Amino acid sequence: MPSYDLLVKNVRVVLPDRDTVEDVDIGVRDGKVAALRADLDADDAERVVDGGGKLAFPGAVDAHQHWGIYNPLDVDTETESRAAAQGGVTTGLTYIRTGQYYLNKGGPYAEFFPEVLELSAGRAHVDYGFHVAPMQRSHIDEIGHLIDEFGVSSFKIFMFYGSHGLHGRSSDQSSFLMTPPGETYDIAHFEFVMRGLQRARQERPALADQLSLSLHCETAEIMAAYTQMVEEQGTSKGLRAYHESRPPHSEGLAITIASYLAHETALPTINLLHLSSAKALEAAMTMARAFPHVDFRREVTIGHLLTDVDSAGIGAKVNPPIRPREDVEALWEHLLSGDVDWVVSDHACCKAEKKFGEDPDDVFLAKSGFGGTEYLLPGLVGEGRKRGLPLPAIARLTSYNPARRYGLNAKGSLSEGFDADIALVDPDRSFVATAADSVSTQEYSALEGAEIGSTVTDVFLRGEAVFENGNVVGQPRGRYLRRPSS
Secondary structure (H helix, E strand, O other), X not given: OOOEEEEEEOOEEEEOOOOEEEEXXXXXXXXXXXXXXXXXXXXXXXXXXXXXXXXXXXXEEEEEEOOOOOOOHHHHHHHHHHHHHHXXXXXXXXXXXXXXXXXXXXXXXXXXXXXXHHHHOOOOOOEEEEEEOOOOHHHHHOHHHHHHXXXXXXXXXXXHHHOOOOOOXXXXXXXXXXXXXXXXXXXXXXXXXXXXXXXXXHHOOOOHHHOEEEEEOOOHHHHHHHHHHHHHHOOOOHHHHHHHHOOHXXXXXXXXXXXXXXXXXXXXXXXXXXXXXXXXXXXXXXXXXXXXXXXXXXXEEHHHHHOOOOOOOHHHOOOOXXXXXXXXXXXXXXXXXXXXXXXXXXXXXXXXXXXXXXXXOOHHHOOXXXXXXXXXXXXXXXXXXXXXXXXXXXXXXXXXXXHHHOOEOOOOOOOOOOEOOEEEEEOOOOEEOOHHHOOOOOOOOOOOOOEEOOEEEEEEEOOEEEEEOOEEOOOOOOOEOOOOEO
């Protein structure tokens, strides 16, 4: 019998945990990396793939997606996991919650989450998991059950939901969130979520470091006031108007509040999501110095790195907003300085008939969010190399770091014993982003016309091809990942 099920030869393997790029072959057996050495014998493998001198990255862990937010979850799981594979992603983590969108129902997670698992089972082309948001008081008491029964190790707070709508105008909290009468989704609730998760960590010391809370940091009251001002003045349009209606100091203030609550509740594992501006990163770094006992992780999206208010149209409306060029450059400065822990897509497929309002030029009538997981790895490799970002750092930002934080212990590296999740990247082959070339069901691209500086050509999930010569191949073979996973 051959020693290897798959042998990938003639590649430059990017190793984030060793901080090296090595000219070695990858031998795969039973879905795992079994050997990483030069000149492995091709006759000792059932299948041999010639990598053509390409870079071999660990499959990306896109730790921020939204399957099922605007389309049925069972549909999105299949179609948008295909887009994930196109972007070199082999694991997608989706944020899920009760309320409008997603399954459009409230109630306990004991009833809600099994339906999530049933709808997604057997449909994904990449491995996947879910972050869960405790939206009502009773959900806090379910945190331990979600960890033990379903392998959920990460939870979320949407700070702006307190009195501001998902898309920029509504303040009708109860019908939007579908929470019980008399309950409010506010700073006090955020505190109690933190206390509940810290209690769960203390009760599970072996898992504690891999149980974390993620926060969408924007301040509802600031945004409500500025939205009214921007609409009344009417001088700004499009993405710039949306940026001004949700100003960067709204992010900074929310980060400060969240950080102090983490200090107050002794919850050390905090993830600050999709930081979009210079002020957001300034606040995040200030809080890290103020509370060194809190293990902050900082996230940026590929969309905020590759576009700005002047280069994209209303299709790029998202929360927090796409920012002006000076904020984009600030994000890159922090990323190159090592202040950012991972880069994600925040992929939320929103088809045109839902995305744009009756007046398609009115940004405040458009839905928030867009797809982009297909650009995650090629976009960061392409632009990162231009800016001097080392290849192992790119592998840490797209794979190793989120895998470690979120309990994906078999993901994130191509070292022996890890899952054989491999993305082959041609770093010298660029392409122009266009919706027509994306396998997502979204009919437009927020990055339409942008040059993406590298190309993912082939992707293997646990040693099986899921993307080959630029095409998604095979039936869905993605698995639900209970976390922390072995």
